[in-house]
Amino acid sequence: xxxxxxxxxxxxxxxxxxxxxxxxxxxxxxxxxxxxxxxxxxxxxxxxxxxxxxxxxxxxxxxxxxxxxxxxxxxxxxxxxxxx
Amino acid sequence: xxxxxxxxxxxxxxxxxxxxxxxxxxxxxxxxxxxxxxxxxxxxxxxxxxxxxxxxxxxxxxxxxxxxxxxxxxxxxxxxxxxxxxxxxxxxxxxxxxxxxxxxxxxxxxxxxxxxxxxxxxxxxxxxxxxxxxxxxxxxxxxxxxxxxxx
Numbered sequence: 277x278x279x280x281x282x283x284x285x286x287x288x289x290x291x292x293x294x295x296x297x298x299x300x301x302x303x304x305x306x307x308x309x310x311x312x313x314x315x316x317x318x319x320x321x322x323x324x325x326x327x328x329x330x331x332x333x334x335x336x337x338x339x340x341x342x343x344x345x346x347x348x349x350x351x352x353x354x355x356x357x358x359x360x
Numbered sequence: 361x362x363x364x365x366x367x368x369x370x371x372x373x374x375x376x377x378x379x380x381x382x383x384x385x386x387x388x389x390x391x392x393x394x395x396x397x398x399x400x401x402x403x404x405x406x407x408x409x410x411x412x413x414x415x416x417x418x419x420x421x422x423x424x425x426x427x428x429x430x431x432x433x434x435x436x437x438x439x440x441x442x443x444x445x446x447x448x449x450x451x452x453x454x455x456x457x458x459x460x461x462x463x464x465x466x467x468x469x470x471x472x473x474x475x476x477x478x479x480x481x482x483x484x485x486x487x488x489x490x491x492x493x494x495x496x497x498x499x500x501x502x503x504x505x506x507x508x509x510x511x
Binding site for chain 1: 416435438457
């Protein structure tokens with residue numbers, strides 16, 4: 277891992293079009309400004325990892341599980357009720 | 361592939377192909393998905409065309425939160441191939457349901473909705489930086505039974 281020391285308002289450039297600026301430092305809290313092209317998604321790491329994990333847990337192939345069949349039934353039952 | 365087959369009556373199911381330029385988190389290398397919708401239901405199935413075991417059950421988030429709204433930033437517009445200001449009408453918003461053997465414990469991911477450009481058939485999973493929305497939101501459909509308030 278490359279380690280660089282930076283002060284407030286100093287920048288790091290990654291490749292040609294990504295620039296990270298240290299906006300402020302307060303205790304153990306660092307505010308960063310990130311400039312990147314729209315094609316480069318930027319997320320807080322823990323949020324992205326949570327969504328990756330969610331997607332893995334959410335996997336449902338072409339065959340519906342019993343639980344989803346039940347859910348479908350319950351939705352239909354609910355709709356029929358509101359029709360009355 | 362049918363999402364219903366529960367009733368004896370024939371459900372009307374439509375399917376459309378969508379291209380996800382970035383894939384979805386966890387499955388970044390899969391770009392081609394097929395959306396199966398059944399008329400009259402707020403649910404759909406999104407199945408990967410390269411690998412059938414990768415699929416998701418989707419729900420219209422308005423069913424859970426009637427005022428659920430998504431702000432489509434410029435980078436997302438670009439991924440979806442939207443022209444400037446074209447956004448509103450052609451975007452369909454879905455949320456992924458997370459499976460659980462107990463139907464009452466199925467949750468919905470409101471943190472990372474699936475956005476579809478129905479005109480150009482492009483899709484993306486947006487990650488919201490909004491703290492109000494959870495990636496594991498319980499379904500209000502089962503609120504009463506979860507709380508054991510059956511009597």
